[in-house]
Amino acid sequence: LLAHFLELKRIDLYMHYDRPLAEEELEKYREALRRRGKGEPIDYIMGIGHFFNCQIETTPAALIPRPETELLLEKVCLAEKRGKALDLCTGSGCLAIGLKRHFPEMEVWGGDLSSEALALAERNAKLNQVEVNWREGDLFAPFEGEKFDLLLCNPPYISEAEYEKLDPEVRDFEPQMALVSGERGTEFFERIAREMALYLNDEAKFYFEIGATQGEDLLKLFSSSHFSNLLLEQDLAGHPRFFSGVFLEKE
Template sequence: MARKVQAVKQSGAAYLKNHGVVNSAAEASQILSSLLNVSEQSLFFASDSLSDSVYEEFFQRLTRRIAGEPLQQVIGYVDFLDCRIKINRSVLIPRQETEILADLVVRRLRPLSLEGKTLLDLCTGSGCLAIAIKKKLPEVRVVAADISLEALDMARMNAEENGVRIDFFQGDFFEPLRGEKFDFVVSNPPYISKLDYQELDAQVSLYEPKGALLAGETGMEFYERFEREALRYLNPTARVFFEIGFDQGKAIAALFSKSPWKKGVVEKDFASHDRFFSLEIE
């Protein structure tokens, strides 16, 4: 039986819609185009027939989506600041806010002399920050660290497929980085409190790694530990860039308000929420 692309896409959209998926047509198109490894635009004009195996895989993916699995995981990748970042359940799905952070870091560092400088992406996850920054600023050495071996496997794959060299380290916080000194640090760390974690949407709590989200009772665990441990790993005049929770700006600014920390600035995302914090050391 011939299964034309357009007919399959339409039946897939109807399947999603009948099961309560709001953006059913768009999601069916994205899932099918990712499966066929073609753009959505070319899919619109496709007149080919699909093999039985592709047809079956398409509806298996639709069923995963109906069950509540995030669209990005069903597709298997996220486009992130001119990079394609593969993902699975071992890593956090890169969000728009993190893409804004990557762009912010690139814009702040690009005017500087970066030859011989080293940037650390702490809690790298999928590697999206490290990879995007390295592609935009190839002269800087980029180091990426994470406690999760599974996340680092994904990050290494993403670095290779995006054609960048990054030095990866596995371990807890700065533990695997002894002897290293950094000129820049960027991090999208866990920053969700225990209470807020319990109230997360099921698409997040069931499908994304708890360790990449939860940061103790208050959500401040990472930042407090960074303030205690980071100085011995930072060169003079080092710059630091964090993603933060929307309600954490004042607390983080207060945490880093004393010497040798300086120039702490809270910045907002596109929704006008506190989302980024940058600072320097003397």
Template sequence: MTEKPETWTVRRVLDWTKGYLAEKGVENARLETEWLLSAALGLDRVGLYVNFDKPLNQEELAACRGLVGRRAKREPLQYILGTQEFCGLDFAVTPAVLIPRHDTEVIVEEALRRVPGATTILDIGVGSGCIAVAMAKNLPNSQVWGVEQSPEAIALAQQNVERHGVPVTLFEGSLFEPFADQRFDLIVSNPPYIPTADLETLQPEVREYEPRAALDGGADGLDFYRIIVPAATEHLNPGGWLMVELGIGQAEAVLGMFEKAGFGDCFTAKDPNGIDRVVGGRIP
């Protein structure tokens, strides 16, 4: 007699994968397992539970193994699935761009609250386009520009602009280079701010997979603020605002740069974890 091959049901695969990913150091292993199996099997998470006792065929098992194997190597879930939600919008993401974080939503919230009448907006270091698109979506009377050095990132951001059908114009270049004589009501930026020496201490998902150029902020993490803050004064309309995201413990130093450059009404804003995440100010 030949032995029957083992039967792997959805439930069994889910339970095994959850333990396997947890052993590999993946946080929220149960939830991530559900997302991975849903993607592999073409189901939503409700469908996964409805089909708990369904045996999987070899093709389905192979699809699950492929995605789970990638996550076990600590490749970010967002790159595997190809999407990330930000400000209630769905964005395509690839290893060409930093994965949008919910902490970054603070800069959008502050901009919408403080400058609801902005009609000309610049996003420096556009990445996936998440900030620029969210601003354009929430301020339909505005025109938004974005600038980014990476051609791969610009191509992906353009996809996200088209996906959401918003008026965002993208330029490949460095900082203010494409905007020599242009001024804006609002400039926003989430520049690289991790001190170089700290890069090796980051989680494997960040250290090994996200673009280094979008993370490395120089020796103290503040290199880009030293350029952006004073230069922004030449690119803001009277009464215009600059708002930047920053890392843990950097608010005081960046606030000092704003004040030195002549900004008034300076403020800091905390993320949901109580960390000062945004500094902003207005040109008189």
């Protein structure tokens, strides 16, 4: 925090340990400490974070980008190189922006129900000098008439009961609508499975971040003959965290 508000690298704090602080600098740092003392996440206090070699503005309008989501994008970039991509529930826009930065020629779209989150995503796209086609609306609704070759989604996937047990740093500061997905935590995945056929080209790939206990439920949910190559992969902690597959237009 101190390095951020002094606009220094952390190593500079040690090299200039005896530098006196101006009163304005002290007050900014004290205010940051007060906020941190109340449990507010550091990323919100600093207002900026890093994700997949991108700078991402962080505000309570959207979830703070997490290492698990960065790993999801890494898997996508290793497997995909072309096509028209859609990032649903885009939040801060980190997935869409990271994908566009990695593949400048790819046509990337992003959508979110929250106008505040979408405004944040638009600012982040400008910050990282990429062009993404943003749309506001509920899941696929704003993309009527469009077809995609790649679908990314890190949707709300926490159940109502799990939400009450979350760390206060998450529960009290990050947006509930970006976290909770009904009584079971799978409401968004159920909707995606029902609606995605109208918006994906044949043999389109999809990649989701999921709850650690939801893998078997999603394998059952996507078990119809419209889906193939279903794959569950673990995060760095060894939990099932990523679900991917291929959409088949014909049964």
